[in-house]
Amino acid sequence: MLITLLAGACGRRTPAPEAVRPVKVTTAAGAGLIDKDFAGMATPDDAVNLAFKVAGQVLDVPVAQGQSVKKGTLLAELDPRDIELQVSATRSAFEEARSQQQRMQRLLEHEAVSRQEAEAASTRYAQARSTYENTLDLLKDTRLRAPFAGVVERKYVDNFERVQAGQSILRLVNPVTTTVQFTLPETGLSLLRDSSTHFTVEFDNYRGAAIPARLKEYVETSSDASGFPVSLTLENPDPARYRISPGMSCTITMQSTDPVPDAVSLPVSAIYAPAEGGTYVWIVGAGDRVTRREVKPGELFGRDRVVIDSGVAPGEKVVTAGVYQLREGEQVRILK
Structure with missing residues (x-):
């Protein structure tokens, strides 16, 4: 009988405890100010294609391409x-x-x-x-003189060439600028009219230096549907530290207030979009169990954030990693 009892005890196995999946979470917070980054480029403050008002034969172009000239310097002369x-x-x-x-x-x-x-x-x-x-x-x-100090960017004619009135002879550009330009998609056009919208510019040559800028001008038409050109003026860049020349590439950050007052902000990694359709997040509730909830995402901003227009309230805990491995009601362990 003793042997039988021992054999029966050995045959019964204790059920394995349910595996608790570790996850990372974030607390949903109001979107508030949102940042959007755009690629931009410095454009010249002063640039002009110079031409003669009369036709004739070019006698001399006494400057070289790339040469710096002072205001009033003779640039070209007709016979x-x-x-x-x-x-x-x-x-x-x-x-x-x-x-x-x-x-x-x-x-x-x-x-x-x-x-x-x-x-x-x-x-x-x-x-x-x-x-x-x-x-x-x-x-x-019959003489072309520099209207401002600059650099001869291009020469379009040679000596002894016959030219017509209004034909471009050379292009003069100011080598130092305070203007940058970028293309804004139509979804952000309304933000330009908002007084809370601010800009900072970071040039590839000066990493880590965020130079404030103000809106200079923009065009509300886009003939090729590629976006709307926007120009900014850099505010008080230190010329001793930052020499900004036309053609330098930069990243423009536009900071504005989210137009949806109750929206929250989440990392993009928190979005769960299964193959069957829909956009969801996993909410961590009582007992650290997750619940799938449908949300309405808004615009992307910054480098890895998205605005959630509805579906998540500020203060709720949302899973930000491993969202495609979770199941409804599953218990999780929050990683600190």
Whole structure:
């Protein structure tokens, strides 16, 4: 009998305890201010394609591409001989008209000519003077000078090449800028009108330096549906530490208040989207057991966050790792 009892005891096994899955959780909190990052680039404050107002043959372009120039520096010159001939002709006509007008004034004083003849002479004189002054201006226009200090970014013509009026000769750019530009999707356009929206800019050359910026201008149209161009002005960048040049790449962070007042923010890893459809999170409740709950996600922001417009209340514990291994009602162990 003793042997039988021992054999029966050995045959009965104690059931294994239920495995408790360890999980990481976060406490849902109000979204408040949300950050969105955009790739941007510094654009020039001052940049211009310079051209002659008159046609002619290029006599000389005495600057090299990439050369720094001061304001007023001679950048290009046309052969002035054709214009000089016009100046000589109009000067002769002007001097003749002036002499005739002076003569008519003397005769009018002695009543030797009519007032109508004197006024006609004055009109011819005024026309000749205007023509002469215009040709003098054309002579000045045969020389291009730098309107501001900058760098010659591009040269479009060579010496002795014949050019037309308005044809680009070279491009001058200010090498130091305070302007950056990025493309904003249509979902964020309304945030630009919000006074609570702020910007910071971090350049790839100056990692860790967040330079504040303010909205300069934006365009509310997008012809190619790629987004809306937005320009910012950097606020008081230290030129001794941060030399910002056109073409430098940067990351623009736009910080704004979430438009949904009751929304909360969660890591993207907390979202559970099974193959059968729907968007859910796992809520840790009483007894550390999880419950699947459907949510309405909002916009992504920052680097790994998402706004939850509805479905989660502030203060609730939400699983953030291993969401695809959980089952409804399963008990978990929260990792500290």
